[in-house]
Amino acid sequence: MKERLAALAEAALAAIAGAADPVALDEAEKAWLGRKGELLSLMRGIGALPPDERAAFGQAVNAARARLDEAVAARREAFAAAHLAAELADTRFDPGEPPPPRARGHLHPLTQVRREVEEIFLGLGFDVVDGPEVETEAFNFDKLNIPAHHPARDSQDTFWLENGQVLRTHTSPVQLRGMLRAAGRPPVRLIAPGRVFRNEQPDATHEHTFHQVEGLMIDAGVSVADMKGVLALMLERLLGRAVEVRLRPHYFPFVEPGFELDLRPAGSGGRWLEMLGCGMVHPRVLAEGGLDPAAVSGWAFGMGLDRIALTRYAIDDLRWMMSGDLRFLQQF
Numbered sequence: 662m663k664e665r666l667a668a669l670a671e672a673a674l675a676a677i678a679g680a681a682d683p684v685a686l687d688e689a690e691k692a693w694l695g696r697k698g699e700l701l702s703l704m705r706g707i708g709a710l711p712p713d714e715r716a717a718f719g720q721a722v723n724a725a726r727a728r729l730d731e732a733v734a735a736r737r738e739a740f741a742a743a744h745l746a747a748e749l750a751d752t753r754f755d756p757g758e759p760p761p762p763r764a765r766g767h768l769h770p771l772t773q774v775r776r777e778v779e780e781i782f783l784g785l786g787f788d789v790v791d792g793p794e795v796e797t798e799a800f801n802f803d804k805l806n807i808p809a810h811h812p813a814r815d816s817q818d819t820f821w822l823e824n825g826q827v828l829r830t831h832t833s834p835v836q837l838r839g840m841l842r843a844a845g846r847p848p849v850r851l852i853a854p855g856r857v858f859r860n861e862q863p864d865a866t867h868e869h870t871f872h873q874v875e876g877l878m879i880d881a882g883v884s885v886a887d888m889k890g891v892l893a894l895m896l897e898r899l900l901g902r903a904v905e906v907r908l909r910p911h912y913f914p915f916v917e918p919g920f921e922l923d924l925r926p927a928g929s930g931g932r933w934l935e936m937l938g939c940g941m942v943h944p945r946v947l948a949e950g951g952l953d954p955a956a957v958s959g960w961a962f963g964m965g966l967d968r969i970a971l972t973r974y975a976i977d978d979l980r981w982m983m984s985g986d987l988r989f990l991q992q993f
């Protein structure tokens with residue numbers, strides 16, 4: 662048994678020394694030292710020895726095992742050192758080079774535009790408020806002076822829930838919520854950015870889901886002139902250039918008079934670009950909001966945020982906005 666152990670240890674050492682790479686070393690370790698390896702099967706023969714020789718033999722096996730383990734560890738270390746040396750010698754690897762820049766996310770173009778609008782209005786003393794995306798029919802339509810069977814309901818067809826509520830078609834219901842929150846005590850100065858929904862066949866300029874920002878200012882003696890001034894200021898800041906604006910009469914059930922606001926670069930004499938809808942809050946809507954139309958007046962506007970982002974970044978298709986496509990998003 663002793664001689665067999667010595668021969669085995671010798672052969673194992675040779676195998677470890679001869680392993681050409683870490684994989685071969687793992688294999689040699691398994692074959693000689695593993696649970697089904699040669700050393701253990703030799704150990705199992707211990708019962709055949711006379712009892713007084715067993716302890717000594719056991720110690721000899723353990724000593725051999727320790728030597729072999731050490732040899733494996735040393736060889737493994739040698740492989741690691743050689744690997745590192747090779748990497749360091751490789752001129753393509755420069756440990757002094759700074760790491761590549763970490764990939765960082767950034768804000769969606771829509772978020773960028775929304776935050777700019779918010780900053781502008783916060784600076785003018787407006788609050789930024791939120792409202793529910795699932796609205797009651799009353800808040801989205803009736804209380805905004807759009808009764809059932811009103812033609813405006815067709816142009817704002819939307820998604821109806823089984824409980825009779827709707828996905829809001831515009832941010833205008835937040836006007837009402839803002840007025841009610843003021844509890845009859847003007848002034849009310851708020852903007853409400855958010856997602857809106859319509860039953861549209863999506864194409865380059867239509868989406869079932871898009872974004873608006875609503876604005877509302879109510880106090881004693883508020884006029885169309887106030888509205889025009891504030892909106893022109895907002896657009897100038899947003900577009901970063903002096904602009905001319907004009908109001909064109911337009912019908913919206915919840916304002917009277919109502920307008921569409923067009924814009925062009927100041928002094929350009931160029932084409933007018935339609936930007937947003939606005940007008941003086943309809944007396945019925947004021948009353949629905951708990952305010953006295955005889956005592957106060959106010960203006961409101963609604964603007965598409967997607968449209969602003971499309972124009973600003975020269976994006977050719979609205980559907981990119983909600984696509985989540987990184988090839989698109991990484992450009993901003």
Ligand code: PHE
Pocket residue numbers: 830831832833875913916919938939940961962963964
């Ligand atoms: N709510 C209107 C829309 O979505 C926009 C608007 C808001 C018009 C406020 C006038 C005043 O089309």
